[in-house]
Amino acid sequence: MENRKKVAFYTLGCKLNFSETSTIARSFNDEGFDRVDFEDVADIYVINTCSVTENADKQFKQVVKKAMKLNDKAFVAAVGCYAQLKPEELASVDGVDLVLGATEKFKITDYINDLSKNDMGEVHSCEIAEADFYVGSYSIGDRTRAFLKVQDGCDYKCTYCTIPLARGISRSDALENVLKNAKEISAQNIREIVLTGVNIGDYGKGEFGNKKHEHTFLDLVQALDKVEGIERLRISSIEPNLLKNETIEFVSKSRTFVPHFHIPLQSGSNDILKLMKRRYLREVYTDRVSKIREVMPHACIGVDVIVGFPGETDEHFLETYHFLNDLDISYLHVFTYSERDNTEAVGMEGVVPSNVRAKRSKMLRGLSVKKRRAFYESQLGTNRTVLFEAENKEGYIHGFTENYVKVKTPWNPELVNTLQEINLTKIDEDGSVRMEFLNKLAEV
Known part of the structure; x- marks a missing residue:
């Protein structure tokens, strides 16, 4: 077991990137690598990049520097949106050995045969028109909620945005596959699933850029609401023109979808x-x-x-x-x-x-x-359900209510990843909300 190689990951950008990093990490696990924290010494560092802001470009260079400081002989791979848009630029950053574009990132273990350092990063990136197939992803084991990818790419032509250039056309996961992934997540004692994608309201366009919608976003939401074992579902970002009244009404009566x-x-x-x-x-x-x-x-x-x-x-x-x-x-x-x-x-x-x-x-x-x-302030005095996170921050445990109010209470490890009925009492100096348990047993 001593010879097993160690791999670490760093994700820049959105929830969708987090879900994809998690899927890529599982592929390394299947190939016999051990995952370690990015702060640890690893043989391989994989950086999942973002192209949305100028800052993300600068952050990339800082992350590479950090990896090189930890182990200057480590193999560094860049994947993701920025890697698709500016592969040569990333390849020229000191310390980078491999750059993979939109279609190649999910096959990263195929490219890692020789872990010796390169003078210049090796680039494998496709023409973005070739990014017409769908790879399902979800994050697990990183936090108390999972990010479940249901859609990728975008057909919109917003004049400021590079995402269609970085991720290709709009395409979706098959409904049965989304439900299968949701069941796998709920089987691992994860309480909340956040639906992610580039343009999730456009859900239903076929895998190979088939513009006909096999299912609608409302079909997806209704089917997920019936999956046993899921306690909370959260819709991430959705375009206003694609958020239909029927979906809003369904969420208002739903068993699992939260009002956020x-x-x-x-x-x-x-x-x-x-x-x-x-x-x-x-x-x-x-x-x-x-x-x-x-x-x-x-x-x-x-x-x-x-x-x-x-x-x-x-x-x-x-x-x-x-x-x-x-x-x-x-x-x-x-x-x-x-x-x-x-x-x-x-x-x-x-x-x-x-x-x-x-x-x-x-x-x-x-x-x-x-x-x-x-x-x-409008929520003070109301009863809510909170999902507690795993981190001890200065003696407090934090969590979010179903309607996304951030709450805090003195640290108690037994509360981690549990849902508790609470009453919101007052706003603290740090902006989070203090609470009282409605169920006294929770105060063990």
């Missing part, structure tokens, strides 16, 4: 939405929020928004700010626009200076703090 939606807006100005080539106007967004509030007043609603897109004037930005301020939402994920090669937006006029982008970003982050606080 994350819906990208990107801009509260119709002028900017048109420049971005988004497939809706802000009125559609207002309708979705109103529908959720009508059937689930206690639901948590998160919003993605981009600031500093080319052509965004002060008036456009204030339109977005006031739109969000007036909307009954719970928190924001704020992205500062960054130029990406081979996107339409790169050539657009009206470039917003970086100091203005930073200022707008700061204003919206401030608004997010205010919105989250107001949402948490």
Whole structure:
């Protein structure tokens, strides 16, 4: 057993990347490797990259440096979105030995025969048009919830986005396969499954880019709700034009789906939405929020928004700010626009200076703090169910309620990965919520 090679993983970016890293890690396990933490000395370091923000590019170089510090003879492989978009760039980073694109990453163990260091990273990446098959993935063993991939790729042509270039066309897992994966996850005592993909509302397009929908997203949600053993299902990010009223109504009455939606807006100005080539106007967004509030007043609603897109004037930005301020939402994920090669937006006029982008970003982050606080205050005094995480943070255990309120209570290892009935009592200085157990047995 002493001769078994050790492999470590680092994931940049989204929940979808986490699910895929987990699947890639299992393939190493099948080949006789032992997985260790990234902070440990390993023979191979695999970095799953992201292309969404400029920051992710810089982070990649830092992660490679970290791996080299731990073991300067280790073999370093880069996979994922950035590896597909800029393979040569990654291959030239000091210490990188192998770069695999969108279709090759799931066959990584086939490429690792010789673990000696290369002077220059070896590149295997496909033309993105070849990424037309589907590889199912889910993460397990990393945390108290699992990320289950149901869809990949995107057919939308948003002018700022590189994801269709990095992941190819929209394609989905077969319904029976999603259900099989969900059953495998629930059999491992995981309480919550988060559905992930690039554009999950587009679920149902066939494996080889067949544009006919075999099933709809609503079919998927209804089928998953019937799987025995799953206690919680959470929808990750879903486009407002694809989040149908029928789905919202179903979630409101569902056995397992929780009242939490994350819906990208990107801009509260119709002028900017048109420049971005988004497939809706802000009125559609207002309708979705109103529908959720009508059937689930206690639901948590998160919003993605981009600031500093080319052509965004002060008036456009204030339109977005006031739109969000007036909307009954719970928190924001704020992205500062960054130029990406081979996107339409790169050539657009009206470039917003970086100091203005930073200022707008700061204003919206401030608004997010205010919105989250107001949402948490609206939940005080209510009874909820919390799923506790595995980490001891300064003597406290944290968890999330079904409607995504972050709670804390003094550390008790017996609470890890358990669902507990609680009452939300007060907001702590750190922004999380204190609680009382409704079931006194939980206070062992």
